[in-house]
Amino acid sequence: IVCGVLSCWLVLVGWSLMGDAVSHAVLPGVVLAYVVGAPFALGALVFGLLAVLLIGAVRDTSRVKEDAAIGVVFTTLFAPGLVLISVTPSQTDLNHILFGNLLGVSRADLLQVLVLGAVTLVVVVLKRRDLTLYAFDPTHAHAI
Template sequence: MFSNFIDGLTNYEFLQNALVTSIVIGVVAGVVGCFIILRGMSLMGDAISHAVLPGVAISYIFSINFFIGAILFGLFASIIITFISNNSKIKGDTAIGITFSSFLALGVILIGFANSSTDLFHILFGNVLAVQDVDKWLTIGIAAIVLIIVWLFFKPLLLTSFDPNMAKAFGVRVNAYHYLLMALLTVVSVTAMQSVGTILIVALLITPAATAYLYTKSLRNMIFLSAFFGALASVIGLFIGYSFNLAVGSTIVLTATSIFLISFLVSPKQIHLRKKVLRS
Protein backbone atom coordinates (compact mmCIF):
# COMPACT_ATOMS: atom_id res chain seq x y z
CA MET A 1 0.00 0.00 0.00
CA PHE A 2 2.78 2.40 0.95
CA SER A 3 4.75 1.31 -2.12
CA ASN A 4 1.73 2.13 -4.31
CA PHE A 5 1.65 5.61 -2.83
CA ILE A 6 5.37 6.08 -3.50
CA ASP A 7 4.93 4.80 -7.05
CA GLY A 8 2.07 7.26 -7.52
CA LEU A 9 4.29 10.12 -6.34
CA THR A 10 6.97 9.03 -8.78
CA ASN A 11 4.72 8.65 -11.81
CA TYR A 12 1.75 10.99 -11.38
CA GLU A 13 2.10 14.75 -11.44
CA PHE A 14 -1.35 15.29 -9.90
CA LEU A 15 -0.26 13.40 -6.77
CA GLN A 16 2.96 15.37 -6.58
CA ASN A 17 0.99 18.61 -6.78
CA ALA A 18 -1.40 17.33 -4.12
CA LEU A 19 1.43 16.44 -1.74
CA VAL A 20 3.22 19.79 -2.08
CA THR A 21 -0.02 21.77 -1.82
CA SER A 22 -1.23 19.80 1.21
CA ILE A 23 2.05 20.28 3.08
CA VAL A 24 2.18 24.01 2.33
CA ILE A 25 -1.43 24.53 3.43
CA GLY A 26 -0.88 22.45 6.55
CA VAL A 27 2.12 24.58 7.52
CA VAL A 28 0.59 28.00 6.90
CA ALA A 29 -2.76 27.06 8.46
CA GLY A 30 -0.94 25.79 11.53
CA VAL A 31 1.02 29.04 11.89
CA VAL A 32 -1.97 31.38 11.57
CA GLY A 33 -4.10 29.06 13.71
CA CYS A 34 -1.82 29.68 16.72
CA PHE A 35 -2.80 33.34 16.85
CA ILE A 36 -6.46 32.48 16.29
CA ILE A 37 -6.77 30.17 19.28
CA LEU A 38 -4.67 32.40 21.56
CA ARG A 39 -7.09 35.25 20.84
CA GLY A 40 -10.09 33.00 21.43
CA MET A 41 -11.23 33.56 17.85
CA SER A 42 -11.93 30.01 16.71
CA LEU A 43 -15.47 31.03 15.76
CA MET A 44 -14.03 33.83 13.61
CA GLY A 45 -12.12 31.27 11.59
CA ASP A 46 -15.30 29.26 11.09
CA ALA A 47 -17.26 32.37 10.08
CA ILE A 48 -14.72 33.60 7.52
CA SER A 49 -14.23 30.14 6.02
CA HIS A 50 -17.97 30.02 5.27
CA ALA A 51 -18.34 33.71 4.45
CA VAL A 52 -16.11 33.32 1.40
CA LEU A 53 -18.70 31.07 -0.25
CA PRO A 54 -20.66 33.91 -1.93
CA GLY A 55 -17.42 35.27 -3.35
CA VAL A 56 -16.55 31.87 -4.79
CA ALA A 57 -20.01 31.54 -6.37
CA ILE A 58 -19.84 35.04 -7.88
CA SER A 59 -16.37 34.28 -9.24
CA TYR A 60 -17.69 31.25 -11.08
CA ILE A 61 -20.73 33.17 -12.36
CA PHE A 62 -18.49 35.86 -13.88
CA SER A 63 -15.70 33.44 -14.87
CA ILE A 64 -12.97 35.02 -12.76
CA ASN A 65 -10.43 33.39 -10.44
CA PHE A 66 -12.22 32.27 -7.29
CA PHE A 67 -9.35 33.60 -5.14
CA ILE A 68 -10.42 37.16 -5.96
CA GLY A 69 -14.07 36.85 -5.01
CA ALA A 70 -13.39 34.69 -1.97
CA ILE A 71 -10.76 37.01 -0.48
CA LEU A 72 -12.93 40.10 -1.04
CA PHE A 73 -15.94 38.53 0.69
CA GLY A 74 -13.80 37.12 3.49
CA LEU A 75 -12.29 40.54 4.24
CA PHE A 76 -15.73 42.13 3.97
CA ALA A 77 -17.12 39.65 6.50
CA SER A 78 -14.28 40.26 8.97
CA ILE A 79 -14.76 44.02 8.72
CA ILE A 80 -18.51 43.68 9.35
CA ILE A 81 -17.98 41.42 12.37
CA THR A 82 -15.37 43.71 13.91
CA PHE A 83 -17.44 46.84 13.23
CA ILE A 84 -20.56 45.39 14.84
CA SER A 85 -18.59 44.14 17.86
CA ASN A 86 -16.82 47.48 18.41
CA ASN A 87 -19.78 49.77 17.80
CA SER A 88 -22.67 48.08 19.60
CA LYS A 89 -23.52 46.21 22.77
CA ILE A 90 -23.69 42.99 20.78
CA LYS A 91 -20.93 40.55 21.74
CA GLY A 92 -18.47 39.16 19.24
CA ASP A 93 -19.94 35.66 19.06
CA THR A 94 -23.37 37.11 18.26
CA ALA A 95 -21.94 39.29 15.49
CA ILE A 96 -20.11 36.25 14.12
CA GLY A 97 -23.31 34.19 14.17
CA ILE A 98 -25.31 36.83 12.31
CA THR A 99 -22.64 37.41 9.66
CA PHE A 100 -21.80 33.73 9.26
CA SER A 101 -25.40 32.63 8.69
CA SER A 102 -26.17 35.55 6.36
CA PHE A 103 -23.15 35.01 4.11
CA LEU A 104 -23.69 31.25 4.08
CA ALA A 105 -27.34 31.70 3.06
CA LEU A 106 -26.29 34.15 0.35
CA GLY A 107 -23.70 31.68 -0.90
CA VAL A 108 -26.28 28.89 -1.12
CA ILE A 109 -28.58 31.13 -3.18
CA LEU A 110 -25.76 32.19 -5.49
CA ILE A 111 -24.74 28.58 -6.04
CA GLY A 112 -28.09 28.13 -7.77
CA PHE A 113 -27.08 30.76 -10.32
CA ALA A 114 -23.63 29.31 -10.92
CA ASN A 115 -23.11 26.95 -13.85
CA SER A 116 -20.29 24.79 -12.45
CA SER A 117 -21.85 22.89 -9.54
CA THR A 118 -19.07 20.28 -9.61
CA ASP A 119 -16.36 22.87 -9.00
CA LEU A 120 -18.41 24.42 -6.21
CA PHE A 121 -18.80 21.00 -4.63
CA HIS A 122 -15.01 20.74 -4.61
CA ILE A 123 -14.81 24.18 -3.00
CA LEU A 124 -17.15 23.03 -0.23
CA PHE A 125 -15.42 19.72 0.49
CA GLY A 126 -11.99 20.10 -1.11
CA ASN A 127 -10.28 18.22 -3.93
CA VAL A 128 -6.55 18.53 -3.52
CA LEU A 129 -5.99 15.74 -6.07
CA ALA A 130 -7.31 18.10 -8.76
CA VAL A 131 -4.78 20.86 -8.02
CA GLN A 132 -3.05 22.14 -11.17
CA ASP A 133 0.47 23.53 -11.46
CA VAL A 134 -0.76 27.12 -11.43
CA ASP A 135 -2.77 26.48 -8.25
CA LYS A 136 0.21 24.82 -6.60
CA TRP A 137 2.53 27.75 -7.30
CA LEU A 138 -0.16 30.25 -6.30
CA THR A 139 -0.57 28.41 -2.99
CA ILE A 140 3.19 28.40 -2.41
CA GLY A 141 3.42 32.12 -3.21
CA ILE A 142 0.53 33.07 -0.91
CA ALA A 143 1.88 30.88 1.90
CA ALA A 144 5.32 32.48 1.58
CA ILE A 145 3.83 35.98 1.81
CA VAL A 146 1.76 35.03 4.88
CA LEU A 147 4.76 33.49 6.66
CA ILE A 148 6.96 36.52 5.87
CA ILE A 149 4.30 38.87 7.28
CA VAL A 150 4.03 36.78 10.46
CA TRP A 151 7.83 36.85 10.80
CA LEU A 152 8.03 40.63 10.25
CA PHE A 153 5.21 41.46 12.69
CA PHE A 154 5.74 38.65 15.17
CA LYS A 155 6.35 40.84 18.23
CA PRO A 156 3.28 43.11 17.87
CA LEU A 157 1.12 40.08 16.99
CA LEU A 158 2.47 38.34 20.09
CA LEU A 159 1.79 41.33 22.33
CA THR A 160 -1.70 42.02 20.97
CA SER A 161 -2.60 38.34 21.28
CA PHE A 162 -1.66 37.98 24.95
CA ASP A 163 -2.38 41.44 26.36
CA PRO A 164 -4.08 43.97 24.06
CA ASN A 165 -4.45 46.52 26.89
CA MET A 166 -0.72 46.54 27.53
CA ALA A 167 -0.15 46.77 23.79
CA LYS A 168 -2.31 49.90 23.68
CA ALA A 169 -0.33 51.37 26.59
CA PHE A 170 2.87 50.87 24.59
CA GLY A 171 1.31 52.64 21.62
CA VAL A 172 0.74 49.53 19.52
CA ARG A 173 -2.13 49.90 17.04
CA VAL A 174 -4.18 46.97 18.28
CA ASN A 175 -7.01 47.37 15.77
CA ALA A 176 -4.59 47.53 12.85
CA TYR A 177 -2.99 44.22 13.83
CA HIS A 178 -6.42 42.73 14.40
CA TYR A 179 -7.36 43.55 10.81
CA LEU A 180 -3.98 42.28 9.62
CA LEU A 181 -4.63 38.95 11.31
CA MET A 182 -8.14 38.83 9.82
CA ALA A 183 -6.64 39.42 6.38
CA LEU A 184 -4.15 36.59 6.91
CA LEU A 185 -6.94 34.33 8.15
CA THR A 186 -9.01 35.11 5.07
CA VAL A 187 -6.15 34.42 2.67
CA VAL A 188 -5.28 31.13 4.39
CA SER A 189 -8.95 30.07 4.43
CA VAL A 190 -9.24 30.69 0.69
CA THR A 191 -5.99 28.83 0.04
CA ALA A 192 -7.06 25.85 2.17
CA MET A 193 -10.21 25.39 0.08
CA GLN A 194 -8.23 23.26 -2.33
CA SER A 195 -7.30 20.66 0.26
CA VAL A 196 -10.15 20.50 2.78
CA GLY A 197 -12.88 22.79 1.39
CA THR A 198 -14.77 25.56 3.18
CA ILE A 199 -16.63 23.09 5.40
CA LEU A 200 -13.47 21.73 7.07
CA ILE A 201 -11.08 24.69 6.92
CA VAL A 202 -11.59 25.63 10.56
CA ALA A 203 -10.40 22.16 11.63
CA LEU A 204 -7.09 22.58 9.80
CA LEU A 205 -6.71 26.06 11.32
CA ILE A 206 -7.50 25.09 14.90
CA THR A 207 -6.61 21.43 15.49
CA PRO A 208 -2.83 21.51 14.79
CA ALA A 209 -2.49 24.71 16.83
CA ALA A 210 -4.48 23.22 19.71
CA THR A 211 -2.28 20.14 19.59
CA ALA A 212 0.88 22.24 19.73
CA TYR A 213 -0.55 24.19 22.67
CA LEU A 214 -0.60 20.97 24.70
CA TYR A 215 3.20 20.68 24.45
CA THR A 216 4.61 24.16 25.05
CA LYS A 217 4.06 27.55 26.66
CA SER A 218 6.22 29.43 24.16
CA LEU A 219 4.42 30.95 21.17
CA ARG A 220 7.50 30.55 18.99
CA ASN A 221 7.74 26.85 19.78
CA MET A 222 3.98 26.51 19.42
CA ILE A 223 4.14 27.93 15.90
CA PHE A 224 6.84 25.47 14.81
CA LEU A 225 5.02 22.53 16.39
CA SER A 226 1.68 23.57 14.89
CA ALA A 227 3.23 23.86 11.43
CA PHE A 228 4.76 20.41 11.86
CA PHE A 229 1.48 18.84 13.00
CA GLY A 230 -0.38 20.52 10.14
CA ALA A 231 2.09 19.19 7.58
CA LEU A 232 2.12 15.72 9.17
CA ALA A 233 -1.68 15.49 9.15
CA SER A 234 -1.71 16.59 5.51
CA VAL A 235 0.79 13.94 4.41
CA ILE A 236 -0.81 11.09 6.35
CA GLY A 237 -4.32 12.20 5.36
CA LEU A 238 -3.34 12.34 1.69
CA PHE A 239 -1.81 8.87 1.93
CA ILE A 240 -4.95 7.41 3.53
CA GLY A 241 -7.32 9.18 1.14
CA TYR A 242 -5.37 8.16 -1.95
CA SER A 243 -4.77 4.57 -0.84
CA PHE A 244 -8.37 3.83 0.18
CA ASN A 245 -10.10 6.09 -2.38
CA LEU A 246 -11.58 8.35 0.31
CA ALA A 247 -12.22 12.10 0.41
CA VAL A 248 -8.73 13.49 1.05
CA GLY A 249 -9.99 16.64 2.79
CA SER A 250 -11.88 14.55 5.33
CA THR A 251 -8.98 12.16 5.93
CA ILE A 252 -6.63 15.09 6.53
CA VAL A 253 -8.99 16.55 9.14
CA LEU A 254 -9.55 13.20 10.84
CA THR A 255 -5.78 12.61 10.93
CA ALA A 256 -5.27 16.00 12.58
CA THR A 257 -7.97 15.12 15.10
CA SER A 258 -6.34 11.76 15.83
CA ILE A 259 -2.99 13.47 16.48
CA PHE A 260 -4.75 15.85 18.86
CA LEU A 261 -6.44 13.00 20.76
CA ILE A 262 -3.15 11.13 21.14
CA SER A 263 -1.47 14.33 22.34
CA PHE A 264 -4.34 14.94 24.74
CA LEU A 265 -3.50 11.63 26.40
CA VAL A 266 0.31 11.73 26.39
CA SER A 267 1.37 15.42 26.45
CA PRO A 268 3.24 16.58 29.59
CA LYS A 269 0.69 19.33 30.24
CA GLN A 270 -2.21 16.89 30.32
CA ILE A 271 -0.34 14.31 32.43
CA HIS A 272 0.55 17.01 34.96
CA LEU A 273 -3.04 18.26 34.99
CA ARG A 274 -4.45 14.77 35.57
CA LYS A 275 -2.00 14.18 38.45
CA LYS A 276 -2.99 17.52 39.96
CA VAL A 277 -6.68 16.65 39.73
CA LEU A 278 -6.09 13.23 41.33
CA ARG A 279 -4.11 14.79 44.20
CA SER A 280 -6.84 17.31 44.87
Protein backbone atom coordinates (compact mmCIF):
# COMPACT_ATOMS: atom_id res chain seq x y z
CA ILE A 1 0.00 0.00 0.00
CA VAL A 2 2.79 2.40 0.94
CA CYS A 3 4.71 1.66 -2.25
CA GLY A 4 1.62 2.28 -4.36
CA VAL A 5 0.99 5.63 -2.67
CA LEU A 6 4.61 6.76 -2.89
CA SER A 7 5.09 5.64 -6.49
CA CYS A 8 2.66 8.25 -7.83
CA TRP A 9 4.81 11.13 -6.59
CA LEU A 10 8.09 9.45 -7.41
CA VAL A 11 7.10 9.00 -11.05
CA LEU A 12 5.79 12.58 -11.31
CA VAL A 13 9.00 14.01 -9.85
CA GLY A 14 11.17 11.78 -12.05
CA TRP A 15 12.63 9.66 -9.27
CA SER A 16 11.20 6.31 -10.36
CA LEU A 17 14.67 4.75 -10.17
CA MET A 18 15.23 6.14 -6.65
CA GLY A 19 13.66 3.19 -4.78
CA ASP A 20 15.80 0.68 -6.64
CA ALA A 21 18.89 2.80 -6.12
CA VAL A 22 18.39 3.23 -2.39
CA SER A 23 17.61 -0.47 -1.91
CA HIS A 24 20.95 -1.36 -3.49
CA ALA A 25 22.89 1.45 -1.84
CA VAL A 26 21.98 0.32 1.70
CA LEU A 27 23.85 -2.98 1.29
CA PRO A 28 27.19 -1.77 2.75
CA GLY A 29 25.34 -0.24 5.69
CA VAL A 30 23.57 -3.51 6.44
CA VAL A 31 26.82 -5.48 6.31
CA LEU A 32 28.64 -2.94 8.50
CA ALA A 33 25.75 -3.03 10.97
CA TYR A 34 26.11 -6.81 11.10
CA VAL A 35 29.86 -6.48 11.73
CA VAL A 36 29.43 -4.08 14.68
CA GLY A 37 26.35 -5.85 16.03
CA ALA A 38 23.93 -2.99 15.39
CA PRO A 39 20.40 -3.41 14.01
CA PHE A 40 20.36 -3.91 10.25
CA ALA A 41 17.75 -1.17 9.91
CA LEU A 42 20.12 1.38 11.44
CA GLY A 43 22.86 0.61 8.93
CA ALA A 44 20.33 0.69 6.11
CA LEU A 45 18.96 4.05 7.28
CA VAL A 46 22.42 5.64 7.47
CA PHE A 47 23.46 4.45 4.03
CA GLY A 48 20.03 5.20 2.53
CA LEU A 49 20.29 8.80 3.68
CA LEU A 50 23.89 8.93 2.48
CA ALA A 51 22.79 7.69 -0.96
CA VAL A 52 20.07 10.33 -1.23
CA LEU A 53 22.49 13.08 -0.17
CA LEU A 54 25.12 11.89 -2.64
CA ILE A 55 22.59 11.73 -5.47
CA GLY A 56 21.57 15.31 -4.71
CA ALA A 57 25.20 16.42 -4.53
CA VAL A 58 26.11 14.78 -7.84
CA ARG A 59 23.02 16.25 -9.51
CA ASP A 60 23.59 19.76 -8.15
CA THR A 61 27.37 20.02 -8.64
CA SER A 62 27.70 18.51 -12.10
CA ARG A 63 26.01 18.47 -15.47
CA VAL A 64 24.91 14.88 -14.94
CA LYS A 65 21.16 14.38 -15.23
CA GLU A 66 19.08 13.01 -12.35
CA ASP A 67 18.76 9.43 -13.56
CA ALA A 68 22.46 9.21 -14.37
CA ALA A 69 23.34 10.59 -10.92
CA ILE A 70 21.13 7.92 -9.33
CA GLY A 71 22.85 5.20 -11.36
CA VAL A 72 26.33 6.44 -10.51
CA VAL A 73 25.67 6.63 -6.78
CA PHE A 74 23.85 3.35 -6.37
CA THR A 75 26.46 1.34 -8.29
CA THR A 76 29.23 3.13 -6.37
CA LEU A 77 27.68 2.14 -3.03
CA PHE A 78 26.50 -1.31 -4.14
CA ALA A 79 29.99 -2.44 -5.18
CA PRO A 80 31.57 -2.03 -1.71
CA GLY A 81 28.54 -3.82 -0.27
CA LEU A 82 29.26 -6.84 -2.46
CA VAL A 83 32.92 -6.75 -1.47
CA LEU A 84 32.00 -6.52 2.22
CA ILE A 85 29.64 -9.50 1.91
CA SER A 86 32.34 -11.60 0.30
CA VAL A 87 35.03 -10.82 2.90
CA THR A 88 32.93 -10.74 6.08
CA PRO A 89 33.00 -14.03 7.96
CA SER A 90 29.63 -14.83 9.47
CA GLN A 91 27.46 -17.60 10.81
CA THR A 92 24.57 -16.06 8.89
CA ASP A 93 24.43 -16.24 5.12
CA LEU A 94 24.74 -12.56 4.27
CA ASN A 95 23.64 -13.33 0.70
CA HIS A 96 20.12 -13.58 2.15
CA ILE A 97 20.35 -9.82 2.69
CA LEU A 98 20.98 -9.39 -1.00
CA PHE A 99 18.61 -12.00 -2.43
CA GLY A 100 16.14 -12.33 0.44
CA ASN A 101 14.92 -15.33 2.37
CA LEU A 102 11.21 -15.55 2.97
CA LEU A 103 11.68 -18.28 5.58
CA GLY A 104 13.99 -16.03 7.59
CA VAL A 105 11.40 -13.32 8.25
CA SER A 106 10.45 -13.22 11.93
CA ARG A 107 7.39 -11.74 13.60
CA ALA A 108 9.59 -8.90 14.89
CA ASP A 109 10.65 -8.12 11.31
CA LEU A 110 7.03 -8.08 10.17
CA LEU A 111 6.09 -5.80 13.05
CA GLN A 112 8.96 -3.44 12.20
CA VAL A 113 7.87 -3.27 8.55
CA LEU A 114 4.26 -2.63 9.55
CA VAL A 115 5.21 0.17 11.95
CA LEU A 116 7.58 1.86 9.48
CA GLY A 117 5.01 1.51 6.69
CA ALA A 118 2.26 3.02 8.86
CA VAL A 119 4.46 5.96 9.86
CA THR A 120 5.43 6.55 6.23
CA LEU A 121 1.82 6.35 5.09
CA VAL A 122 0.69 8.85 7.75
CA VAL A 123 3.43 11.32 6.78
CA VAL A 124 2.63 11.00 3.07
CA VAL A 125 -1.10 11.45 3.65
CA LEU A 126 -0.48 14.50 5.86
CA LYS A 127 1.92 16.05 3.33
CA ARG A 128 0.02 15.01 0.18
CA ARG A 129 -0.81 18.56 -0.90
CA ASP A 130 2.80 19.72 -0.51
CA LEU A 131 4.08 16.66 -2.39
CA THR A 132 1.61 17.17 -5.22
CA LEU A 133 2.51 20.86 -5.53
CA TYR A 134 6.21 19.99 -5.60
CA ALA A 135 5.59 17.35 -8.28
CA PHE A 136 3.81 19.77 -10.62
CA ASP A 137 5.51 23.10 -9.80
CA PRO A 138 8.73 22.85 -7.74
CA THR A 139 9.46 26.58 -8.13
CA HIS A 140 6.11 27.59 -6.66
CA ALA A 141 6.49 25.00 -3.88
CA HIS A 142 9.92 26.41 -3.02
CA ALA A 143 8.54 29.95 -3.00
CA ILE A 144 5.76 28.99 -0.59
